[in-house]
Amino acid sequence: MFVHFFHELKKANVPVTLREYLMLLEAMDKNVIENRVEDFYFLSRASLVKDERNLDKFDQVFGHVFKGLDLTLEDHSQQLPEEWLKALTEKFLTEEEKAEIEKLGGWEKIMETLKQRLEEQKKRHEGGNKMIGTAGTSPFGANGYNPEGVRIGQKEGRHGKAVKVWDKREYKNLDDQVELGTRNIKVALRRLRKFAREGAQTELDLPDTIKSTANSGYLDIKMIAERRNKVKLLVLFDIGGSMDSHIKLCEELFSAARTEFKNMEYFYFHNCLYEGVWKDNRRRHNEKMNTWDVLHKFPADYKVVFVGDATMSPYEITYAGGSVEHWNEEPGAIWLERVTQIYENAVWLNPVAERHWEYTPSLQIIKQIMGERMFPLTLEGLDKAMRELSR
Amino acid sequence: MKFEGTKNYVATDDLRVAVNASITLQRPLLIKGEPGTGKTVLAEEVAKALGVELITWNVKSTTKAQQGLYEYDAITRLRDSQLGDERVKDIKNYISKGKLWEAFERPTRPILLIDEIDKADIEFPNDLLQELDRMEFYVYETNEVIKAAQRPIVIITSNNEKELPDAFLRRCFFHYIKFPEEDTMRAIIEVHFPGLKGKLVQEALNIFYEIREVPGLKKKPSTSELIDWLKLLLSEDISPETLREKDPSKLIPPLHGALLKNEQDVHLFERLAFLARRERN
Numbered sequence: 001m002f003v004h005f006f007h008e009l010k011k012a013n014v015p016v017t018l019r020e021y022l023m024l025l026e027a028m029d030k031n032v033i034e035n036r037v038e039d040f041y042f043l044s045r046a047s048l049v050k051d052e053r054n055l056d057k058f059d060q061v062f063g064h065v066f067k068g069l070d071l072t073l074e075d076h077s078q079q080l081p082e083e084w085l086k087a088l089t090e091k092f093l094t095e096e097e098k099a100e101i102e103k104l105g106g107w108e109k110i111m112e113t114l115k116q117r118l119e120e121q122k123k124r125h126e127g128g129n130k131m132i133g134t135a136g137t138s139p140f141g142a143n144g145y146n147p148e149g150v151r152i153g154q155k156e157g158r159h160g161k162a163v164k165v166w167d168k169r170e171y172k173n174l175d176d177q178v179e180l181g182t183r184n185i186k187v188a189l190r191r192l193r194k195f196a197r198e199g200a201q202t203e204l205d206l207p208d209t210i211k212s213t214a215n216s217g218y219l220d221i222k223m224i225a226e227r228r229n230k231v232k233l234l235v236l237f238d239i240g241g242s243m244d245s246h247i248k249l250c251e252e253l254f255s256a257a258r259t260e261f262k263n264m265e266y267f268y269f270h271n272c273l274y275e276g277v278w279k280d281n282r283r284r285h286n287e288k289m290n291t292w293d294v295l296h297k298f299p300a301d302y303k304v305v306f307v308g309d310a311t312m313s314p315y316e317i318t319y320a321g322g323s324v325e326h327w328n329e330e331p332g333a334i335w336l337e338r339v340t341q342i343y344e345n346a347v348w349l350n351p352v353a354e355r356h357w358e359y360t361p362s363l364q365i366i367k368q369i370m371g372e373r374m375f376p377l378t379l380e381g382l383d384k385a386m387r388e389l390s391r
Numbered sequence: 392m393k394f395e396g397t398k399n400y401v402a403t404d405d406l407r408v409a410v411n412a413s414i415t416l417q418r419p420l421l422i423k424g425e426p427g428t429g430k431t432v433l434a435e436e437v438a439k440a441l442g443v444e445l446i447t448w449n450v451k452s453t454t455k456a457q458q459g460l461y462e463y464d465a466i467t468r469l470r471d472s473q474l475g476d477e478r479v480k481d482i483k484n485y486i487s488k489g490k491l492w493e494a495f496e497r498p499t500r501p502i503l504l505i506d507e508i509d510k511a512d513i514e515f516p517n518d519l520l521q522e523l524d525r526m527e528f529y530v531y532e533t534n535e536v537i538k539a540a541q542r543p544i545v546i547i548t549s550n551n552e553k554e555l556p557d558a559f560l561r562r563c564f565f566h567y568i569k570f571p572e573e574d575t576m577r578a579i580i581e582v583h584f585p586g587l588k589g590k591l592v593q594e595a596l597n598i599f600y601e602i603r604e605v606p607g608l609k610k611k612p613s614t615s616e617l618i619d620w621l622k623l624l625l626s627e628d629i630s631p632e633t634l635r636e637k638d639p640s641k642l643i644p645p646l647h648g649a650l651l652k653n654e655q656d657v658h659l660f661e662r663l664a665f666l667a668r669r670e671r672n
Contacts, residue, residue, distance in 0.1 A: 015557070017561055019561050019562075020561055023416065023418065023564075026416055027412045027415065027416055030415050030416065032408070032411055032412045032415045032416070033408055033411075033412075038404060039404070039408050041405075042404060042405040042407075042408035042409065043408050043409075043412055045405065046405070046408065046409035046412055046413075046420075046564045046565055046566055047412065047564055047565075049565060050421070050557075050560035050561070050563070050565045051560070051565075052423060052567040055567065183513065183553065183554035183555075183556070186513055186553075187513070204466065206465055209465075209466070209469070210465075210469065213469055213473075218473065219466075219469055219470050219473055221466065259553075
């Protein structure tokens, strides 16, 4: 009945499933609501959306499907393959041609036609005056001339007259490579669990109680300490500079790790580990802690996790005085080696996508220092890292 | 059975539809929202409006799903066996029923409130999937299947401290209690303080929404805090004029303790007041 609506929601990345759709139909069938559009909106929202973050997307899709409003979802925009739009040619138009294009029609009509064309067209197109491509006189495409044209995949129109950028996305879908929120991180972190019974005996040990009761002939209660995760974690975050773009991911990792590990210590550093680390970014220049103190304080059974993009100038790692912020007496590489020597279990989590790693020399150096134990900060990478740490 | 809101609880249209859908389809209703927007109260009011019993299961960080079904008291049984108690022959005597079992047993449809489900361990909702879906569970000790006589109306609240698993979400209706807009807020105040002076409400609401707008607040005040604050304003007999004073040195509203629950937030306000005063001089 509302299959179209359902598909539109799917397209807009609202996570809806068949089960929820059937639930909606069942509710309609049982006359939960009276025949009012608002009520239908409320009902479909309650049954199809399960996270307040998706409410906005849902509203836009609903408006689009049932009221015919214009669909301008931000991340719903589509992306054309880059090579279509590489500006290979520049075309200069005569005055007559320009006038002719003026006549094409209003904004609304252009957007409508664009939608149709995007669907019709599947190949790279250049020149001509209908299809989307580069350097033509069609209203759609890059670097061409049409006063009312819509720019596609080009940041600034050379004529500076296009009204709206419409980036079509068709292939950007990375699924399980993409970070999906703290729940998934927590599940991945669970790999790193080493249960031990330590501390006050607060739990009843049933098998032992039965055994000793049978042995001694009277009720002999045995208690046992609660099972706790005894993994101890020392996390060192690279903060500031190029890490700013990964801040959300790091926050999610941090909050997930915080709830998962009771024994977790964290410190911040900038770009590379040197002689000082800090706990509060606002007071980083006043309240630095000597890295030696940190290494002495936490015994070797701590597991060390670095979180950083390892992207910097190679001198910042290999030379004394290479740091961008202060004069470091010893190069960062020495500090990193000290950590790997003291702590048997150490990994480096990198928020930069793995396919870009080979292009950054500093990243390669650090990866080498870490003994190849560098993992991308994705669910898959996290999983591998936790396996490595629990060895 | 249809829920239409009560005279003590202002239910918006969307909330009403969500509640009714979950009643009719006998599926759990998951309620989320800022703390203090009336998530728990909703269950109480639905129970009152429908005239049915409310069974509340408060979830804590140590709560296990099994505790909602039943618990087997092995120790007492062991002791009884030594004392030669007759009860020991029947294992049923040592099984204590959990909240879910209680709800399943009721001859009339009760409401089961699972409060703050996000407080429990991350696997907790998964452990309840089957039980809430089929409304039955298996008791290993006695080899019996407990099935709900009447599928209870299940209302679940969450404060968003942990994300819930997708499989669990798929089985629920979901409603996010939005922070009330000024009109709804007025209706809520009218419910709590009938006939309150219009001017006082206006001034109080202005201050309230202004505070919520202040960037960087750790905990924004919500409906329940506003109600408490109004109660205090009334008992201290503070006039609308005092509230309206736009003297920057008095940026902190009177009796702010009811609205700001965090010393960092109070500091933030004091700092802002201090800055405002310095600018004036």
